[in-house]
Amino acid sequence: MPLDEFRRVNLDNWNERTAIHAGSKLYDLEGFVSDPKKVSGVVAFDVPDLGDVKGKSLLHLQCHIGTDTLSLARLGATVTGVDFSPDAIATARKLSADSGTPGRFEIAELYDTPNVITEQFDVVYTGVGALTWLPDIAGWGRVVSTMLKPGGTFFIRDFHPMLWTIDDEREGDELVVKYPYFETSALRFENENTYSDGDRLENKVNFEWNHGLGEVVMALLDNGLRLELLREHVVAESRNLPWMVEDAEGRWRLPSGQERLPLMYSIRAVKVS
Numbered sequence: 001m002p003l004d005e006f007r008r009v010n011l012d013n014w015n016e017r018t019a020i021h022a023g024s025k026l027y028d029l030e031g032f033v034s035d036p037k038k039v040s041g042v043v044a045f046d047v048p049d050l051g052d053v054k055g056k057s058l059l060h061l062q063c064h065i066g067t068d069t070l071s072l073a074r075l076g077a078t079v080t081g082v083d084f085s086p087d088a089i090a091t092a093r094k095l096s097a098d099s100g101t102p103g104r105f106e107i108a109e110l111y112d113t114p115n116v117i118t119e120q121f122d123v124v125y126t127g128v129g130a131l132t133w134l135p136d137i138a139g140w141g142r143v144v145s146t147m148l149k150p151g152g153t154f155f156i157r158d159f160h161p162m163l164w165t166i167d168d169e170r171e172g173d174e175l176v177v178k179y180p181y182f183e184t185s186a187l188r189f190e191n192e193n194t195y196s197d198g199d200r201l202e203n204k205v206n207f208e209w210n211h212g213l214g215e216v217v218m219a220l221l222d223n224g225l226r227l228e229l230l231r232e233h234v235v236a237e238s239r240n241l242p243w244m245v246e247d248a249e250g251r252w253r254l255p256s257g258q259e260r261l262p263l264m265y266s267i268r269a270v271k272v273s
Contacts, residue, residue, distance in 0.1 A: 003084075003109060006186045006207040010133060011084060013206045018065060018087040020198035027067055027196065033099045039071035041250065042128055042157075042237060049229055049266050050155045053077040056122035059147050062110060062130040066092025070101040072125065080117065082108040110134060113143055120149040126156040128237050128264075129195075132164060137183055137211040141219030148271045154225060156216075157266040160232065163240055164210045166261070173243040173254070175261055182212045195238045213265065220269050229268035236263040 003011060021027050032038050054076030060069040063081030065088050073079040081103060083089055089105045096103040108116040124147050134140050144154055167178035179187065186207040192200045211219075217227060235251040236244070240263070244252040254261060 006135070007084070007109070007133075009203075010206050012203045013201065014064075014085045015087040016201055016203045017194045018085060018091055020194055020201075021065055021196050022091050024196040024198045027065065029065075029067070029095055029098075032067060032070070032095065036100065037074070039074055040067045042068050043071040043075070046155065046157055046266070047075070049157075049231065049268055050123075050125070051153065051268075053123055057119075058123040058125055059117070059121040060125045060127065061113065061143070061147075062126060062133070063092060063105065064088050064127075066095050066103060066105060068125075068127045069105070070096055070099065070103050073101050073103050077123065078102075080104045080106065080121070082106050082110075082113050082117065084109040111136070111139055111143060114146045117147070120152070121147055122149055122152050124148045124152065124154045126154075126158070128157055129159060130156070131158050131211055131216065132208045134211075135183075135186065135209050137215050137219045138222070141223040141225075144220065145223035145225060145271060148225075150271055150273070152271050154220065154269045154271070155267070157233075157264060159236065159240065160262040160265050161210050161212050161216075162261060163236070163263050164208075166241060168241050173241075173256070180210055183209055183215055185209075217267070220267070224271055224273040225269040226272045227267065227269050229266065231266045232262035233264040233266070234258040234262065 056077050058077040058079050060081040063069045063083045066081055069079050069081035086107050089107050092105040124144050165177045165179045165181050167176045190204045235253055239252045245255045247253055
């Protein structure tokens, strides 16, 4: 699928991130290969709300380098991961081979997924940090529905759109809204670092889009899914605001007044039509 200017820039950014992430302590690919029982912290957090995936076919949209995808395989799912970055898919395939954890990985831009993969799945899974890279949340909902079998389960845990509105360049811990909450045109950012440890980026520019929680939910409801779970969280997987503090589980929180801001949310839905 041809990419517009925004997503071509993002592709360069993510191809470069792939090598950094593959060598990072955060992703710990060596640990994943050496310990056949290891699952990612993201998946371990999600399992209580996601439910049992043993014996189910599962599609992971925007799978990146496959650590979460293969963690779900270790929990018994037959997994397929898709991502628009060829470098990420190559890394995921290598991780699957090196770890002896079966998984299929295909290159596909999110909206082109139904043209690349023709079957439907028992579970469609979207992981942390995915939706901000998509310009059209309604179109995303159509892809989710298309790829899901009737009666199948969709699950996502992602950063809360309210978190994405907060000014992260202020000193102190006052929460000030700076960026749009609802879906708008592309927002341009320039960052030298990715969210993991490792080298600085040369492709510093990226484009992102926020999507309000209502917009995300309606993208699912309008495409034949029924909401089963909507949970908001006071912890995040990364340090999105400079004054956040790390907790004992390695996640990040506001240092005080945690009830002021949801940092992430989880949704589970089932396809009814």
